[in-house]
Amino acid sequence: MLRALLEPYHHQRSAIHRLPAGLKAGGALAFALAIVLLPRAAWTAYAAAGALLLLLAGLSRIAPVALARRLLLVEPFALGVALLSLLQQDGLRVFAATLTKSTLCLFCMVLLSSTTRFSAILRVLWRIRVPSLLVTTLALMHRYLFVLADETGCMLRARRSRTFSRDRASAWRSSASVIAHLFVRSSERAERIYAAMCARGWKT
Amino acid sequence: MNALEVQDLGYRYPDGTAALRDVTFAVAERERMALIGPNGAGKSTLLLHLNGLLPEHPDVVPAVHVFGTPVAEPHLAAIRARVGLLFQDPDDQIFCPTVWEDVAFGPLQLGLRGADLAARVERALDQVGLQGFDERLPHHLSRGEKRRVCLAGLLACEARLLALDEPTSDLDPRGRRELKRLLESLPVAQVIATHDLELVVELCPRVIVLDRGGVVAQGPTAELLADEELMLAHGLERPHILRHRHPH
Numbered sequence: 001m002l003r004a005l006l007e008p009y010h011h012q013r014s015a016i017h018r019l020p021a022g023l024k025a026g027g028a029l030a031f032a033l034a035i036v037l038l039p040r041a042a043w044t045a046y047a048a049a050g051a052l053l054l055l056l057a058g059l060s061r062i063a064p065v066a067l068a069r070r071l072l073l074v075e076p077f078a079l080g081v082a083l084l085s086l087l088q089q090d091g092l093r094v095f096a097a098t099l100t101k102s103t104l105c106l107f108c109m110v111l112l113s114s115t116t117r118f119s120a121i122l123r124v125l126w127r128i129r130v131p132s133l134l135v136t137t138l139a140l141m142h143r144y145l146f147v148l149a150d151e152t153g154c155m156l157r158a159r160r161s162r163t164f165s166r167d168r169a170s171a172w173r174s175s176a177s178v179i180a181h182l183f184v185r186s187s188e189r190a191e192r193i194y195a196a197m198c199a200r201g202w203k204t
Numbered sequence: 205m206n207a208l209e210v211q212d213l214g215y216r217y218p219d220g221t222a223a224l225r226d227v228t229f230a231v232a233e234r235e236r237m238a239l240i241g242p243n244g245a246g247k248s249t250l251l252l253h254l255n256g257l258l259p260e261h262p263d264v265v266p267a268v269h270v271f272g273t274p275v276a277e278p279h280l281a282a283i284r285a286r287v288g289l290l291f292q293d294p295d296d297q298i299f300c301p302t303v304w305e306d307v308a309f310g311p312l313q314l315g316l317r318g319a320d321l322a323a324r325v326e327r328a329l330d331q332v333g334l335q336g337f338d339e340r341l342p343h344h345l346s347r348g349e350k351r352r353v354c355l356a357g358l359l360a361c362e363a364r365l366l367a368l369d370e371p372t373s374d375l376d377p378r379g380r381r382e383l384k385r386l387l388e389s390l391p392v393a394q395v396i397a398t399h400d401l402e403l404v405v406e407l408c409p410r411v412i413v414l415d416r417g418g419v420v421a422q423g424p425t426a427e428l429l430a431d432e433e434l435m436l437a438h439g440l441e442r443p444h445i446l447r448h449r450h451p452h
Contacts, residue, residue: 119301119341139301146343147295192296195257199289200357201281201313 016060021120028112040097078102207393213267225418238404239397241414242439247397255287288363294350304338310361328360347374401443
């Protein structure tokens with residue numbers, strides 16, 4: 001499950017998948033900028049933008065359920081930010097506009113990541129000279145998310161195989177210790193990765 | 205000139221535990237030497253010294269020399285280009301998004317670009333039998349394939365001394381056989397830390413037995429590994445392959 005969410009890209013042969021990554025990334029950025037800059041009440045423009053995204057989603061031939069699930073996963077963040085705007089004057093309108101804008105942008109990014117390999121996006125970032133520290137961090141994060149996900153899965157399974165009680169408190173305790181272990185393991189792994197990077201000539 | 209010379213090497217972990225004590229040995233050019241011993245004997249720690257990842261604070265008198273060059277600043281960049289270190293866990297070693305980029309990491313640090321770089325990477329992938337794996341993602345590979353990607357990353361640097369930490373540990377019999385053949389075909393010095401004693405017999409004419417951070421024996425493989433008493437005293441055993449060999 002975690003892996004399926006982490007890894008949206010599937011090798012498919014739609015026209016959208018085949019487009020150059022630079023074009024898609026650039027397009028997505030331009031789209032997001034345009035949406036952000038639109039006036040608050042430009043509802044026709046929002047509708048048009050939404051229709052455009054739906055059209056692209058259709059062309060990409062990705063299962064709508066998969067796209068919707070990924071969008072729902074990130075939507076709470078957008079909702080959280082939008083909720084804050086309810087506190088100000090004319091809050092309801094600002095809330096509606098903020099939620100619409102962020103949902104459109106998120107949908108665009110979900111679409112981009114579902115039709116473009118992450119490594120290809122990284123290469124684009126590299127090419128347009130995004131600071132290398134940032135690109136390297138993103139690359140390492142993406143690489144080790146999967147290792148971490150696997151490690152977490154293994155540890156949880158190992159715990160479960162030796163858990164015989166249904167006591168909720170002990171379940172919480174064991175989850176807490178899994179998380180703590182994960183932190184320790186991650187920091188040790190970070191040291192070993194850095195050593196492996198140095199071993200192949202990094203920063204010497 | 206020897207590929208590797210280690211003279212009175214000692215090391216303590218930051219918490220004060222002695223990890224290596226008075227380790228002295230040499231490896232000739234193109235020689236394959238095995239490093240065996242029980243878990244926690246200091247094999248991995250020793251390998252980390254071979255390209256200067258340890259000690260954290262380099263000694264005044266370097267204890268390790270690679271092709272005559274002391275493993276210390278300001279030579280570390282040159283040393284690391286010559287010494288290829290294979291880590292125990294392939295997930296530590298493959299840190300790039302794709303296989304191609306990972307194999308290209310070392311040569312890129314060496315300053316290779318464009319067609320030279322591509323040729324180097326292609327040849328290394330070819331050597332380990334991973335043609336066409338360029339765009340594969342590391343988390344989609346099996347442990348054995350990851351192991352081979354790591355090795356390709358070292359071969360792409362054209363290292364002249366390979367320090368391999370348990371190279372056969374995740375391999376299935378076929379993978380192990382192919383790795384053995386590959387190591388045999390490489391004309392470079394190799395230090396192989398392993399528990400795979402059959403591999404030691406098949407591959408390395410000379411062996412060092414390490415226990416509790418110290419060298420307890422070194423010499424011809426057939427002789428040392430046949431010494432049942434020595435093997436059992438240090439958490440090892442006489443490999444089957446030697447049991448069935450009768451002196452005539």
